Amino acid sequence: MEKNTTMRKSTVRAAAAQIAPDLISREKTLERVLETIREAASKGTELIVFPETFVPWYPYFSFVLPPVLSGREHVRLYEEAVTVPSAATDAVASAAREHGIVVALGVNERDHGSLYNTQLLFDADGKLILKRRKITPTFHERMIWGQGDGSGLTVVESGVGRIGALACWEHYNPLARYALMAQHEEIHVAQFPGSMVGPIFAEQMEVTIRHHALESGCFVVNATGWLTDEQIVSITPDQSLQKALRGGCMTAIVSPEGKHLAPPITEGEGILIADLDMSLIVKRKRMMDSVGHYARPELLHLVIDGRATAPMVASQNSFETPTARSSNDGNRDTSFDRDPDQRVAVLRSQAG
Template identity: 70%
Template sequence: MDYSRTIRAAAAQISPVLFSRDGTTEKVLDAISSAAKDGVELLVFPETFIPYYPYFSFVQPPVLMGKEHMRLYEEAVTVPSPVTDAVGQAARTHSMVIVLGVNERDAGSLYNTQLIFDADGTLLLKRRKITPTYHERMVWGQGDGAGLQVLDTAVGRLGALACWEHYNPLARFALMAQHEQIHCGQFPGSMVGQIFGDQMEVTMRHHALESGCFVVNATGWLSEEQKQQIVTDEKLQKVLSGGCYTAIISPEGVPLCEPITQGEGLAVANLDFALITKRKRMMDSVGHYARPDLLRLLLDQEAWSVLEQSAGQSPVTDAENSPLLTTAPVPMSLTTEAL
């Protein structure tokens, strides 16, 4: 792994075009083009940005949200599709690594999906949020361990999680043990209020410190007009406010640019990989500071399927054969052993 390089990264705080897959895709392509003019090599978009985050499920009871849920089905992204082709082409044109959140439709189900495109336009990973949170469980299915991968990209070793997946310490550890150099976080933004933004800051800075990696975190943004489009009740409109923290954090837990908490914009910073070594010299939680003789993680990276064919199963990849990370077809759990 190269720790001598510096790359330029950006996180987009941006509003969707509500109820329009094509409209939001155009905003994504425009943002990529704009970021490229600033020399950006890695661009991270918010959670399920295309076509839009299902805010309706947070402010409507299940019995009333059928119409909006169906509309989300109609506008959701299939993979592959013209949407993924267009984003891949933009990544290739601008030699940019792109992390994009989408509502993915797979036949009769929707998923909270993170797509990672390399700088040559290749779709390297399609990963699904392993556990939708609270109201989201009425909208999305569950992902599996196949997406808990750290990838070799044009900008370094890159991992990603969505929103409250960051409160699953074993999911974070799975990426840490694969030696991520850049972690990409995605949140919906414009929800819950200031407390959500404050919690997000603590979470992102802690992961940077614990993992000894850079964190590039993107949140969405809703205008006042968009809140009114989602819900007419003024009290519920207030719930769709705050909760934004678009930022870039160093391995020492320090913001590398002014975080964005309101409005649209790009958080941009240069990532000097020498800071990773500087941090890990003191505390490498998956290296000299670990105790795999006492504690280690078992991770099932096999993709789920409702159909098992007798021809056999695809092999599970053990990323870099980390002594702290064992991949096996067993439920993910933390194990302790007596010496």
């Protein structure tokens, strides 16, 4: 997925959007995305990042409702979720191409009978250059989404530089972060839900993204979502639970030196914009390149399985009818016409 590039941008104008989704309609949330892309592009932005699973919305209900009461909202999320490709992804691709802007968008992806926490990255020409799924949903999220695989732990070349992406608490998986660091990401896309848990979530998030910027020697552009008071009440009328749907916002842009490039957005809606001086990457890495001169690969290194997983892999003869042979008791036995590894499975099954 890596391209050869001869020209590197010296400065990139980046944006992180902290806006509220529409909790009723995928199409209305998508309209907000397209409006925000237009607004950011009008200010010269070359990269914009939206929050985690922003389209159609993050499943906030799963954090405050018990499983026995969450079925209706879960089904509604299925109905409004995004398939890839679809008219929804085509609309984002068209906006990216029209405005010449790289777009990082979090979606609830529907793949037949399962939902996934998916990060989509559209290049400035509208091409979808990355589709990755969160490798392990967190806590309540495991009731909602399936698991991703190693194929998504990939850094891609874009119109603004080399980009890697992780969602929320994937940043607490040091090996997942190291996989992107080892591929020399220059800009890291981070996405969190926002409007959850309270101020401590925002504080922890800030520590996490600033540390990754320092350790990776890259810029981090982080977007969190926002819920209005009316939306919180619509999710749960229980006031004792509503406090769990406030706070936790830390939309921020951080330099390779771990510094905020603009005051973060912690309340309300807004678009955070900052200019990334790409020379700061070398300034940081000349002293500490954690996957280069500061690494000790003969002592410590990462082995990653980057293959995409699938529920079924068909071999060439999978659906051919084997020639039946007679077993000692006179019954027809097909196991000996199989490949050796298939025979073992059949014989074990018969023995059981």
